[in-house]
Amino acid sequence: MDAPFPLVLDAAQAAFVCGGVSISAASCRRGGLPNLARATGCRVGADRRTLNVLFASAAAAALLEDVRCSGRIAVTFSEPPTHRTVQFKGSDARILPPEPDDGALAAAYVDAFASALTQLGYSGEVIRAVLASEADELVAVSFTPSAGFSQTPGPNAGTALGAGR
Amino acid sequence: MRIRLDAIRDCLEGAIPGQIATADAEGVPNLAYLSQVQYVDAGHVALSYQFFNTTRRNILANPVARVALIDPVCAAHYRLSLQYLRTEEAGPLFEKMKAKLAGIASHTGMAGVFRLLGADIYRVLDIERVPGRTLPVPAARRNLIAALRASAETLCECADLDSLLAQTLNCLEMQFDIHHAMVLLLDARAGRLYTVASRGYPVSGVGAEIGLGDGIIGVAARERTPIRIGHFAAEYSYGRAVRDSLARNGLDAGLETEIPLPGLPDSRSQLAVPIRAGHQLLGVLYVESPLDLRFGYDDEDALVALAGGLGAAIQLLQHAPPEAPGSPAPAAPPGATPAGPPLRVRHYAENHSVFLGPDYLIKGVAGAILWVLLSDFVAHGRTAFSNRELRLDHRIRLPELSDNLEARLILLARRLIERQAPIHIEKTGRGCFELRVERPLELLELPPAD
Known part of the structure; x- marks a missing residue:
């Protein structure tokens, strides 16, 4: 169940979600089929209570429609070399126009993620193609996580991240 | 669309x-x-x-x-x-x-x-x-359907099991660019598979056995389904399979009667495909590669189709009519008694294991066949034999269905060559062969221990 108070990311968590990690999101309308899409970067609010996740609007159209209708979102961040994975969920998600620097942020994110994959021996070109977007199609989904979970594969997968931890 | x-x-x-x-x-x-x-x-x-x-x-x-x-x-x-x-x-x-x-x-x-x-x-x-950019796709390494057709045509030409097995391995190499492969056949009575042909290993491993359910080959056979692994997996590797198998068959531990299975030490991709004829499992076709993700779904499909043709051909050759009676006997006249120091041949009736001098050669049905051949040679100087009489010989007691005698003879002949034994088996026509012995033999039968 979602915690009744917003979660505050610690500095390490904030750095993690803004790094070269795989970012994907899911949403769903009540009674509907869930939707999912890859994100192209993440910004953390100054109070570390808000996540702003960037999407290419064409590739994420169905997800964005669900977010618009339900306000629900789940975003998973996973670091390829370590499999360290966290998921944040919120129910107050809103779709906002991008900030002026978001285009540069998305480009830097794709570079960082592609470089992490290249270091593991995978082709960075494939993920660059998947995440390619036009500058004018970026949107931001902003939400305050009400729950967070560690999803690193293993016995502790699914453990809730406590508020403020 | x-x-x-x-x-x-x-x-x-x-x-x-x-x-x-x-x-x-x-x-x-x-x-x-x-x-x-x-x-x-x-x-x-x-x-x-x-x-x-x-x-x-x-x-x-x-x-x-x-x-x-x-x-x-x-x-x-x-x-x-x-x-x-x-x-x-x-x-x-x-x-x-x-x-x-x-x-x-x-x-x-x-x-x-x-x-x-x-x-x-x-x-x-x-x-x-999902809308997005794509990258140009390089041309396929080969056309698997064309490879399959060429292989099917080649296998159709094979008139005996030995050439069928050899051509299967050739086709894998030439048509599919697969350089490490083996064919194992099922000994249904023992519930084990024995290697009858291989390609691409320092030692052929012909005669090596593996139990149903052991390793990728044993699981493919037990479940009658292709098993494909794209990376090294310790729990499906041979070392493990053989150790587990040995642990279960603790009885054999006293005698050195295991031929090591061939296999790439650094195998990264493996595919084991059951060879079937109708519903009957005949064996397993196994291929591997030192490359990760070498075999995909299409390779699996192609080899399943190839194994289907191979299974039908094995079945057909097993039931091919023997050479008509009256055809010229493949007669080397009983030769001069071979010279040299005698070779002691031990036969353990318990599992039909045969040792040449101190060295393990073979066991099971192939061991029983060899013992019959050598016994007849020593007792009567006989060198010409036919598959037909071996099938009826009560000393061998072949399983009635799908006895796969031909496969046992191939296995036996190859083991003799690989062990550089002074004993040879050579085909002289369809369904008949000759035994050649180059040293005097001293046969020693060891009855089962109580």
């Missing part, structure tokens, strides 16, 4: 992990990574169920999901709408996924963490292409 699941199977090889979105009954979404998406048929996929996690809880409460997959070469991005149907906790599909998962786990440093609890089967409701 509707996208077909079989057209995007390359996305299911796991080179780029897939993702699954689910939701609970209230519509709270969840997103998780998938270690495995298995193609079942044109309308179904199976996902690995490894932990009782949120995805699992959601699917049981709200049995619909969306899965995202990416083609690892061209970067095409797909979304599949799925409906959960059921979970299988045993059987061919489960074993196929369990073996593949072992390779994935080991490749991703998750050995000991990933453990398959079930194969969750989903109906594919829809596949959509």
